[in-house]
Amino acid sequence: MLSLALTLLGLLLVTFIIGRVMPIDPVLKVVGDRASQAQYEAAYQAMGLDKPLVVQFFGYIGDVLTGNFGRSISTGQLVIDDIRHVFPATLELATLGTLIGVSIGVPLGVIAAARRGGIIDQVARVVALVGYSMPIFWLGLMGLLVFYGILGWVGGPGRQGIIFDGMVPSVTGLILVDSLIAGDWAAFRDAFSHIILPASLLGYFSLAYISRMTRSFMLEQLGAEYITTARVKGLSEGAVIWRHAFRNISIPLVTVIALSFGSLLEGSVLTEIIFSWPGLGQYITKSLLAGDMSAVLGGTIVVGVCFIALNLLSDLLYRVLDPRSK
Amino acid sequence: MTDPLLSVRNLRVTFATRQGEFQAVRGVGFDLGRERLGVVGESGSGKSMTGRAILGLVRPPGRVTADRMELEGQSILNLSERKMRRIRGSRISMVMQDPKFSLNPVMTIGDQIIEAYRLHAGGAKGQARQKALDMLAAVQIREPERVMAAYPHEMSGGMGQRIMIAMMLAPDPEILIADEPTSALDVSVRTEVLNILDRLVRDRGMGLIFISHDLNLVAQFCDRVLIMYAGRIVETLSARTLHEARHPYTQGLLNSLPRLDAPVDRLPVLPRQDSWRDGGPVGESLETDLPGGL
Structure with a gap:
């Protein structure tokens, strides 16, 4: 718990320093470059920039803890409100992507290891290699071209079709969940048809990583002596693999999945841009290009907090899964 | 003499490698009755591989061939996985x-002991649990209830090995292969574990194949000893007449053991000869072992 607090403090320190050393004058951004020296000084003091750095830092911590990340100069909104808006879009996409990646990647990796050198192993190898090496923007564009442009199976860019925009009351910000809460099946189908392509794409990339890691964890376990014991008992190969080996790989696998989920939560900028997905990655990138530091730092802190939370979660799962950690 | 529990002739385990075929076991043959048979040899002599071949645990690219491998007169050579699984355990x-x-x-x-038992005996979970408790008591685990709920890392090496014995004997097998069962244990608990193993094996009238590199241990513990070298049996001896060994390898092994009653300044080094690799076995032959001829 202490280490988590320290990590968070470190994160805040880094974002604070970045915010101060960036060659962007926050005062000029507010008053504009035609302001008089007096106006500039007044704003400088109003923003508290005349105080010692330490005082500023503690003020900053207080602000962050109360959810005050300042105002975005490009949207004119409070950064926290912007993030409240874009983060669920990324969360929804990342969660579905990870679900796809895990539900296919884990069994694929297990089977590839169990039938090492067999056809499934070779296929899994090629699938993962393509997943690693294919640029996502190209795959995304091709996906849109084929499944949206030619076949018309999926919805196009964006989270919803235009007629559904704003039709479902926002409760969680996750449109799939909100439309279910509202009982609006048409909206759910529409949102699903929009998310499925980018989520599959992200899922494919996490599948590539997860299946390779699963395979190598599994091979390591299958060579272990307790597996021979299980075979000596007369257990079927399925029981040997799933009941004995898989329980052991589920421990390191938790970390792999958490990291992969975390990297998707960061916002996959390219995917979000190609699919016009109004998510965190796109928000941070746009703000960065506009020199909108409060927005960038606010987004960075949210991503950092997500990583810390995921680490905490995987540590807790470790304790549940591994009797040796007690 | 009754029919042997296990009869093996000309057992070979071959691995196809890039440099051609490698034979880990080259024509091993023996019969196992309700006795304690020691298999002694150095690392790589094929003794463990022989045990694994009998259990059908040699995995591709390894290949097992034999003129005969019979369990109570029934061939178990290259059985299908499904049939082999019913024998294993x-x-x-x-x-x-x-x-x-x-x-x-x-x-x-x-859970691990119950799994081993229920797989073959079936039955209700409560009954299997009772059996597991009985087995733990049989290997002299003091608090079986507590141990049942514990995880392996909470056990000492000696306890772990007794648990292993309890687990493997729970479904009442006829043959137990013990592959260096005491090599990883402290010397102090070694005898204890061996005595438990010995008692259980004798009480149940089982056949035991005791694989070890420790000639002294095998001589004390077994009825008969096979000496393996480079994938072959070079000599078969009765444990009592170990000192009458005729094969130079066995003699060399015996001579390189330190003896309290006859201390020497420097133990002899065992020089190996290429001719041992392919020379025939010495000592009691298989035929004299089984009257009536085979």
Whole structure:
């Protein structure tokens, strides 16, 4: 718990320093470059920039803890409100992507290891290699071209079709969940048809990583002596693999999945841009290009907090899964 | 003499490698009755591989061939996985070297023993649990209830190996292969574990194949000893007449053991000869072992 607090403090320190050393004058951004020296000084003091750095830092911590990340100069909104808006879009996409990646990647990796050198192993190898090496923007564009442009199976860019925009009351910000809460099946189908392509794409990339890691964890376990014991008992190969080996790989696998989920939560900028997905990655990138530091730092802190939370979660799962950690 | 429990002739385990075929076991033959048979040899002599071949645990690219491999007159050579699984555990079982690695670290000890028992005996969970408790008591585990709920890492090496023995004997197999069962244990608990193993094996009238590199241990513990070298049996001896060994390898092994009653300044080094690799076995032949001829 202490280490988590320290990590968070470190994160805040880094974002604070970045915010101060960036060659962007926050005062000029507010008053504009035609302001008089007096106006500039007044704003400088109003923003508290005349105080010692330490005082500023503690003020900053207080602000962050109360959810005050300042105002975005490009949207004119409070950064926290912007993030409240874009983060669920990324969360929804990342969660579905990870679900796809895990539900296919884990069994694929297990089977590839169990039938090492067999056809499934070779296929899994090629699938993962393509997943690693294919640029996502190209795959995304091709996906849109084929499944949206030619076949018309999926919805196009964006989270919803235009007629559904704003039709479902926002409760969680996750449109799939909100439309279910509202009982609006048409909206759910529409949102699903929009998310499925980018989520599959992200899922494919996490599948590539997860299946390779699963395979190598599994091979390591299958060579272990307790597996021979299980075979000596007369257990079927399925029981040997799933009941004995898989329980052991589920421990390191938790970390792999958490990291992969975390990297998707960061916002996959390219995917979000190609699919016009109004998510965190796109928000941070746009703000960065506009020199909108409060927005960038606010987004960075949210991503950092997500990583810390995921680490905490995987540590807790470790304790549940591994009797040796007690 | 009754029919042997296990009869093996000309057993070979071959691995296809890039440099051609490598034979880990080259024509091993023996009969096992309700006795304690020691298999002694150095690392790579093929003794463990022989045990694994009997259990059908040699995995591709390894290949097992034999003129005969019979369990109570019934061939178990290259049986289908499904049929072999019914023999493994229930009729032939194995205890491995180090309980630290041979027990599943994330399953409770109780679950692991119950699994081994129920797989072959079936029955209700409560009955299997009782059997597991009985088995733990039989290997002199003091608090079986507590141990049932514990995980392997909470056990000492000696306890781990007794648990392993309890687990492997729970479905009442006829043959137990013990592959270096005491090599990973402290010397102080070694005898204790061996005595437990010995008692259980004798009480149940089982056949035991005791694989070891420790000639002294095998001589004390077994009825008969096979000496293996480079994938072959070079000599078969009765444990009582070990000192009458005629094969130079066995003699060399015996001479290189330090003796308290006849201390020497420098133990002799065992010089190996290429001719041992392919020379025939000496000592009691298989035929004299089984009157009536085979």
